[in-house]
Amino acid sequence: MTAKGIITGEDGRDRCAWHANLADYQRYHDEEWGKPMADDIRLFEKICLEGFQSGLSWLTILRKREAFRSAFAGFDFDVVAGFGEEDIARCLGDAGIVRHRGKIVSTINNARRAQALKAEFGSLARYFWSYEPGGNERPKTVTWEAIAANPTTPTSTAISKDLKKRGWTFVGPTTIYAFMQAMGLVNDHIEGCYCRSRIEDLRRAFVRP
Secondary structure, eight states: OOBTTEEEOTTSOEEEGGGTTOHHHHHHHHHTTTOOOOOHHHHHHHHHHHHHHTTSOHHHHHHTHHHHHHHTGGGOHHHHTTOOHHHHHHHHTOTTSOOOHHHHHHHHHHHHHHHHHHHHHSSHHHHHHTTOOOGGGSOSSOOHHHHHHOSSOHHHHHHHHHHHHTTOOSOOHHHHHHHHHHTTSSOOOOTTOTHHHHHHHHHHHOOOO
């Protein structure tokens, strides 16, 4: 460790410590986490997988992600919205995913809610990015302590409340903030992580939907 929350990899680069230098987790940290995302399918996938993570570790879900994609038609919410009891039974029998009936049913429900959201706003991306927090909600310096102390934010609470009003499930404020971090609505790579400046550049170049 070179600083709290920072770990040095075998390549000599300093990164957020949460990936613990595990190869697949490090790839996710370097190549995906925090990149601004406007693809509706990936946004829907992430919010569903964050729901499945509830009570588990993200690494568990990450390592099952391809099985989840297979089980849920690549998270095409127009397809998942049509799932019925046979699909629920199929998913409950799939050892490759988390076999939790409530979370499976929630994914199907949320696919139908996603269709309604897209119909109203034009895209899921337009809806979620309309909530991008301003600088007044962000810490002056993104440190491990700041992230650990704020598992939810006013924006994640507002999104959670609105989604629940629209009938979404498994979308609590902590789940939504993890979604915001992963999809680039905020940059929570901490100071000292080599990815932080790269994500800032991507966010500056990103065309908001």
